[in-house]
Amino acid sequence: MNELNTTDILHHLGENDFPFGAVNPPIYQTSIFCYKNFQDFKKAISDEPNNYIYSRGNNPTVNLLEEKIAKLEHGERAKLVSSGISAITNSILSFLKSGDHIVCVKDSYSWTKNLLEKYLPRFGVTHTYVEGTNTQEIIDAVKENTKIIYLESPTTFTFKLQNLKEISDFAKSKNIKTIIDNTWATPIYQNPIDYGIDIVVHSASKYLGGNSDVVAGIIIGKEQDIRHIFQTEFQNIGTVPDPFMAWLILRGIRTLHIRLEKHYENALKIMNFLKQHPKIENVLYPFDPDFPQYELAKKQMKGGSGLMSFKLKTNKIEKVIEFTNRINYFKRAVSWGGYESLIMPYAVTTDNISQELLPLIRIHVGLEDPQLLINDLDEALKII
Numbered sequence: 201m202n203e204l205n206t207t208d209i210l211h212h213l214g215e216n217d218f219p220f221g222a223v224n225p226p227i228y229q230t231s232i233f234c235y236k237n238f239q240d241f242k243k244a245i246s247d248e249p250n251n252y253i254y255s256r257g258n259n260p261t262v263n264l265l266e267e268k269i270a271k272l273e274h275g276e277r278a279k280l281v282s283s284g285i286s287a288i289t290n291s292i293l294s295f296l297k298s299g300d301h302i303v304c305v306k307d308s309y310s311w312t313k314n315l316l317e318k319y320l321p322r323f324g325v326t327h328t329y330v331e332g333t334n335t336q337e338i339i340d341a342v343k344e345n346t347k348i349i350y351l352e353s354p355t356t357f358t359f360k361l362q363n364l365k366e367i368s369d370f371a372k373s374k375n376i377k378t379i380i381d382n383t384w385a386t387p388i389y390q391n392p393i394d395y396g397i398d399i400v401v402h403s404a405s406k407y408l409g410g411n412s413d414v415v416a417g418i419i420i421g422k423e424q425d426i427r428h429i430f431q432t433e434f435q436n437i438g439t440v441p442d443p444f445m446a447w448l449i450l451r452g453i454r455t456l457h458i459r460l461e462k463h464y465e466n467a468l469k470i471m472n473f474l475k476q477h478p479k480i481e482n483v484l485y486p487f488d489p490d491f492p493q494y495e496l497a498k499k500q501m502k503g504g505s506g507l508m509s510f511k512l513k514t515n516k517i518e519k520v521i522e523f524t525n526r527i528n529y530f531k532r533a534v535s536w537g538g539y540e541s542l543i544m545p546y547a548v549t550t551d552n553i554s555q556e557l558l559p560l561i562r563i564h565v566g567l568e569d570p571q572l573l574i575n576d577l578d579e580a581l582k583i584i
């Protein structure tokens with residue numbers, strides 16, 4: 201499975217026979233696919249996951265991207281969907297029924313938690329949150345009716361890691377599915393399937409797209425699991441990826457490995473600047489040698505991306521507001537993973553914030569000149 205390298209996958213896999221020798225894949229902007237006769241038509245319908253019938257199921261532009269991401273993640277198969285949260289929702293729902301229980305990392309993506317807290321209770325599904333940094337805590341949270349252990353490593357505001365090998369070994373022994381949100385590390389820096397995790401999900405709106413111009417998600421796993429998701433939630437809920445969006449992501453991933461290297465390099469420079477700054481309480485970045493889970497980060501991931509958090513040395517919301525407004529090159533926005541630097545204070549997400557979270561700021565370090573970004577932060581920190 202691993203004989204292909206990143207260049208083979210990103211630039212060549214599945215790209216040798218485009219019509220007219222085109223170097224770029226066609227955008228198959230079609231809803232339906234036609235058959236020559238009754239027999240072929242019937243045969244295709246009997247196995248929709250492996251045939252082109254209707255673009256709510258498969259589409260050649262979409263499938264080309266899926267093939268590449270599946271290989272990059274060391275999985276057998278992938279399914280592209282119309283958002284990251286749809287990738288999460290489809291994979292969770294597909295393996296649950298009324299009365300089941302799910303163990304989930306407490307600091308996971310906000311809409312993942314919304315699914316567990318507001319949506320699943322309507323169908324009699326319960327959950328237990330865990331911090332996730334200690335495997336025993338996860339083992340202790342599992343009940344008779346636990347069907348899924350849901351991970352996000354690292355979490356993307358508080359940067360908490362889970363030990364993927366320990367958790368998947370335990371889950372296998374209990375027949376529990378493991379699902380992980382791998383958006384932060386990308387398949388370039390972390391391949392959870394190598395540690396025995398069953399299903400990997402990504403928000404492709406982040407690094408896979410890489411240009412802040414698409415919303416998409418992808419699910420990767422074993423043939424059997426992806427086929428199951430295809431035939432249950434995917435076809436019914438219909439969060440269909442369109443071929444142009446797949447084409448944009450195909451364009452995005454050609455530079456994924458190069459962009460990630462630069463995000464990592466820039467992030468380390470910004471991290472070092474922030475760490476020594478007198479107005480900064482602490483920095484949260486898994487590849488900081490002082491990070492509490494640094495050893496695990498190095499073991500599970502080959503590198504880090506551009507997203508990190510830090511705490512300002514203040515307990516006043518006015519200071520957080522002024523700092524945020526002073527910043528020039530970091531744009532004030534949600535999301536991350538594009539070429540550009542972004543800033544998001546935790547305080548924009550809620551009115552009743554705890555004293556602990558009030559000074560927490562998340563930044564996405566983009567592909568700009570790092571010195572420019574450092575000067576920008578330095579200038580804004582003067583108001584603290």
Ligand SMILES: *Cc1c(COP(=O)(O)O)cnc(C)c1O
Pocket residue numbers: 283284285286309356381383384402403404405406415416417535
């Ligand atoms: C953005 C994000 C999602 C959701 O992805 P969308 O494409 O916005 O639906 C899920 N998980 C993480 C970690 C994210 O950052």
